[in-house]
Amino acid sequence: MNQQHTLSLGDIARENRRGRPQATAVVDGQVRLTYTALDDRVNRVANALAAQGVAAGDRVLWAGQNSFRVLELLLACAKLGAILCPANWRLGGAELAFALDDLRPRLVIWQEAELGPRLAEARQLAEHRPTRWIQHDGTGPDSYEEWLRSAPDIDTEAEIDPATPVLALYTAAFDSRPNAALISQQAILTHNIALALQRQIEPGFVYLNSGPLYHVGTLMFCTATFHLGGTNVFMPCFDAVSACALIEAERCQSALLFPQMVDELAKANADRRYDISSLQVTPGDDAWNAMVSVDNSPWGRALGGYGQTEVAGMATYNGQGIGGIGSHGRPSPFLQVRMVDERGDEVPTGEVGEIVARGPHVMSGYFDRPGLNAERQRGGWHHTGDLGRREADGTITFIGSRGRVIKSGGENIYAAEVERTLREHPGVADAAVIGVPDTRWGQSVKAIVTRTPGSGASEADIIEHCRTLIASYKKPRTVVFAEAIPKRGFMTDYDLLDAEYDGGGYPGSAAP
Amino acid sequence: MNQQHTLSLGDIARENRRGRPQATAVVDGQVRLTYTALDDRVNRVANALAAQGVAAGDRVLWAGQNSFRVLELLLACAKLGAILCPANWRLGGAELAFALDDLRPRLVIWQEAELGPRLAEARQLAEHRPTRWIQHDGTGPDSYEEWLRSAPDIDTEAEIDPATPVLALYTAAFDSRPNAALISQQAILTHNIALALQRQIEPGFVYLNSGPLYHVGTLMFCTATFHLGGTNVFMPCFDAVSACALIEAERCQSALLFPQMVDELAKANADRRYDISSLQVTPGDDAWNAMVSVDNSPWGRALGGYGQTEVAGMATYNGQGIGGIGSHGRPSPFLQVRMVDERGDEVPTGEVGEIVARGPHVMSGYFDRPGLNAERQRGGWHHTGDLGRREADGTITFIGSRGRVIKSGGENIYAAEVERTLREHPGVADAAVIGVPDTRWGQSVKAIVTRTPGSGASEADIIEHCRTLIASYKKPRTVVFAEAIPKRGFMTDYDLLDAEYDGGGYPGSAAP
Incomplete structure (x- = not known):
């Protein structure tokens, strides 16, 4: 890319400083910063990081709750070509130690409140020794503000390739350990504008960062609000x-x-x-x-769509047009999406395949996972690990994780289809379906169901209802009644259901 | 850029075919094409072009009025890495001959109606001989539809770098001859989404291509509508x-x-x-x-903003926030904009400098103008050749062309400032200001003014009005009353005013 075509996250900080010098960029407790003040601080942080030896490609770990400092550290890393990882602050000591040894950050910004004891444990367990630990909520010489005070607020304006990763977010464990998805500056910038188009983010937009910044769901709105010159309001949790x-x-x-x-x-x-x-x-x-x-x-x-950390947020938007069965809308204008078979060939409309995507807001890869990256990027497409179907009207249905297909008697069974059928029963309020090991068929289908008020629907009623609507091999063999279906955000928490109701034996999954 | 991050204009045709197979992509007279039918035709055109020897980097010239074929040729060129130039069909024979010799297209698609005689003249005058002339409005063996019939509709899916130019648009003459600005696929894609954000282009959007497709003003809406899966309606003129x-x-x-x-x-x-x-x-x-x-x-x-062909359309949008004096809003979210002095250093807020821009929708350069490109891209920034000012609130005021600064007694005078002052006079409806050669001062200011109905304002009144509001050297020396100020689109046609009212001697301009 030629110089005159580059645009980095740091450039947006510079442009917002020029274009909205007095607009409020961030609000966090007593802290209120204009775009000018924010960029001054970002320069100070960048120079302080550089003084600590943080260079292009180096990692910085944030081990704290939500704060405007997550945004300012992200922008400072952007100006250096470095990478910020906002760690999940709910992790245990051993998990935090894993992140330390896996990511090998040069610097850790940490928080005593809420996280202190677990971080102390992590420091004991981890082999990696960061150059420095800086306390986000401290006041002494190793406190964040003290550390900043030493650094000048000059913008060194280093040329940064927008394809450089700037963000690392830990996500799904495929082989029992989590992986850090690396998101490039270009990925954030293009995703920002795709999201802004859907949400109609305009100057003056004020976003409350109510969810955790270690999840892309909140962070994507934070960076889009920043990009469009709006105001980010932070709360610790x-x-x-x-x-x-x-x-x-x-x-x-x-x-x-x-x-x-x-x-x-x-x-x-x-x-x-x-x-x-x-x-x-x-x-x-x-x-x-x-x-x-x-x-x-x-x-x-039309809220939401289908997304994952690995595409910097949303791969499809319901706002791009709700249509076919169980619609998850259509792709972001910066993505192509295909459904492919095991060989990578596109499957016909109406058939289930793995969702693969390609475009500027696909991640750069997982940090330090060459084997997994080669597998996920085969053929020049990002393999999401999820299953989907293109409907006749062109909309996309997200079916579920590839690792959670239920296989019974050699047939693939997709939870979403069975669940939709279950919910059509007047006595059923909500439903989820898991696979349980079955010595004869490999797996069989178990339904977990919540009933509508006053419903007297029995297990037999519900199974019979399914038998009349879908192929017999797909119908639940057993039905369990529950008070509620456990959720993670908007999604059914299948891990919890598997643990509670003896699920397992999925063909794509690791051995239990 | 890694394969999994690429997104080309051809990829959008592919994605819209998947995502909106039955949606209407184009309407043009009797022609109605779904996204499926459009992509089939695009593949056919791409294969027909390839059969004619059109390869990456080759030019194809469209010498006709508006047609859905301009879009389909653009997409076909995109799939090959070739470049489409929709010529200004109002040009004379000699001007068309210049474009032929300058661009050296391998293929010309031409129109007999309206353009026939001028194209015949151009063919005689030009030295360059395209491989083939294909008639857009013909029916014989050299007609467009006949030419297409021979080609298969298979998508060869060649990998195209999105930084590849795909569009050439002739624009302003700096050194007496026009130059073809080369716009990359990435420039079109990012500009599309920036424009869509401003205009809230959503699925179902229907755009009437009422302006000429050889101008970026219409073409930018055409490609954005296509990108978002809307319907483009064409009329010849x-x-x-x-x-x-x-x-x-x-x-x-x-x-x-x-x-x-x-x-x-x-x-x-x-x-x-x-x-x-x-x-x-x-x-x-x-x-x-x-x-x-x-x-x-x-x-x-807040309609419009400041733009030019060289940034693929709009550099700033009024919709990004109207603010300071004569506001032209703030930059596209995919651009940085600065005001710089002769040395390329940023000038302070409130001072006039040359507008320079940087970002993914800046042009690749002018076709075959290495010297001019080096000058316009110096320091890694695209130099627009226009003057602007950053106001205290961060908004941008477009002042006018760098080549049209009036210089009187060593002082720079900007037409926009004088014109704004003139329009504040209650008897003045509209006003434009030009410089006329002056043996003593170099140039002096001449105002061309239209009066409000019933206004009896005299030349002396108007000059005195200006004297009280702006520095004396900026006030018009003469005022001419006219029926109307000539416009090109929304802009004053200064070339015409100079010709009609003896303007000239501008310091930045070529010798008369």
């Missing part, structure tokens, strides 16, 4: 009352809110003591609708 | 009655409409015989507002 107060005070327009978080907000604000009408969301129940505004953007009208 | 009929029939939501075109549409539909309510525009007078809808997108709320 979600709590409903603080969120209400911040939404009111900062007139936040958007936040990552899983259904449970919506319930908590509605409950915390049942007496309407907070004016949270600035918040634009998809409509819910009457009480909720009365306190918020409607998000009329394509994103708000 | 603008005429108000046909436009009304097409807007009604196809429910067009947008079109490039210069003020004069709006007047013609309103007149043609004065009796409201056409339902053009689908058209979303910025409000005008009552009669116009009654027949159309309001465009509530950032683009509609």
Whole structure:
């Protein structure tokens, strides 16, 4: 790429400084920074990192809760060509030690509150010794602000190739250990604008970082808000009352809110003591609708889509057009998506294949996993490890993880299809399906079902209902009634269901 | 760029074929093509071009009026890595001959109607001999459809680097001859999504290609509409009655409409015989507002910005935030913009400098102009040749062409400032300012002014008005009253004014 075509994350910090010098970039407790002040601090952090020996390709680990410093460290790493990893701060000591030894960060920014004891354990367990540990919530000589004070706020304007990774996010364990997906500057920039197009992010947009910044779901909105010159409001972690107060005070327009978080907000604000009408969301129940505004953007009208950390966020958007069966919409305008068979050939419309993607916001690869990368990038396409189907109208249905196909008597069974059938039974409120080991068939199907109020549907009723609608080999052999289906965010938590209801033996999965 | 990160214009054709197989891609007279049919034809054209020896880097010239074939040829060139140039079909024979010899296209697609005699002249004058001339509006063996019939519709899926130029558009003459700006696939793709963000282009968007496709102003909407899976409606050239009929029939939501075109549409539909309510525009007078809808997108709320062919369209968008003096908004999210002095150093806020830009939708350079390219790309920034100023709020004011600064007694005078002052006079409706040669001062300022109805403002009144508001050396020495200020699109036609009112002697311009 020629110089005159480059655009890096640091360049956006520079352009926002020129273009919105007095606009508020971040709000975090008592901290309020304009785009000018933010960029000054970013330069200071970049120079402080460089003084510590952090160079292009080096990793910096953030071991703390949400903070505006995650954004400023990301931008500082961007200006150096270095890589920031915001670690999952809920991990145990051994898991944090794994991240230290796996990523080998030159620097760790850490937090005593909440994380102190686990990080102490991690430091004992890990072999890797970072050059320095800097305390995010400290005040002494090793505190973050003290460390910054020494560094000048000059922008050295190093030329950075936008294809350089700048972000590492730990994600799904394929072979029992998690892997850090490396996201390039170009990936963040193109994903930002694709997301902004869906969510209609405009100057003046105010985003509440209510979800954890170690997940792409929140981080993608944080960087898009920054890119478009909006205001990022941070809270260390979600709590409903603080969120209400911040939404009111900062007139936040958007936040990552899983259904449970919506319930908590509605409950915390049942007496309407907070004016949270600035918040634009998809409509819910009457009480909720009365306190918020409607998000009329394509994103708000058809929330979500199919995504994964490895594509820097969303691969498809429902806002690109809801259509076919179980629709997950259509791809981001910066991605091509195909469904392929084992040989990498595209499968016909209506058939299930592995979802593969290609485009500028696909990850660079996992950090230090050459074998896995070669496998996931074979044929020049990113293999998501998930199954999907192209419907006749061109929309995409996400079926589930490739490692969770149920195989019974040699036939593939996809949970999504059986679950849809189960939910069509009037007595069923929600349903999930797992595979359990079966000596004769390899696996058999077990359904976990929640009933609608007053429903007297029996196991036999439900199995018979399925038998009339789908092929007999797909019908559940057993049905278990439960109070609730466990979720992670919007998604069914199959790991928990497998553990609780004796699931296992999936053909694509590792041996139990 | 690694394979899994590539995205080309051809890939968008492929993805739209997968994602919107039955959606209408183009409408042109009797022709209606779904995205499937369009991609089939694109493959056919690509194979026909390849059979003619067109390879990566080769040029194809379109010498005809607007047609869906311009889009299909652009996509076919994209799949081959070749370059399409839609020539200005209003050019004279000698000018067309210049383009033939300058661009040396392997193939010319030409149109007998309107262009026949001028093209015959151009063929006689030009030294370059294309391999083949194919007639867009013919029926014989050298007709476009006949030529296509021979080629298979197989997609060869050649790997194309998105940085490859795919489009050549002739633009401003710096040294008396026009230059073809080369626009890469990546430039088109990133500009598409930046424009879509401003205009809120969504699936189902229908665009009427009412302006000429040899100008980036229309072409940028055509490619953005295609990218987002909308429908492009073509007309050979603008005429108000046909436009009304097409807007009604196809429910067009947008079109490039210069003020004069709006007047013609309103007149043609004065009796409201056409339902053009689908058209979303910025409000005008009552009669116009009654027949159309309001465009509530950032683009509609604050139309336009500053642009040029060399950045694939818009460099700044008013929709990014109207602010300071004479605001032209803020940069596209895929561009950095600076104002620099002669040495390339950034000038302070509030001072005038040359507008330079950098980002993925900056052009690759002019075709076959190594010297000019080196000059325009010095220091890794695209030098626009235009002057601008960053205001205190970070917005940008476009001042005018660098070659049109008026220099009087050693002082730089910017037409925009004087014109704004003139328009503040209650008796002045519109105004333009040119420099005329002056033996004593080098140049002096001449104002061309249209008066408001009933205004009796004299030359002396107007000069005195200016003297009280701006530095004396900036005030017009003479004022000429005119019926209208000539425009090209939205912009004052200074070339015409110079010719008509004896302008000249600009310090940055070539000798007269």
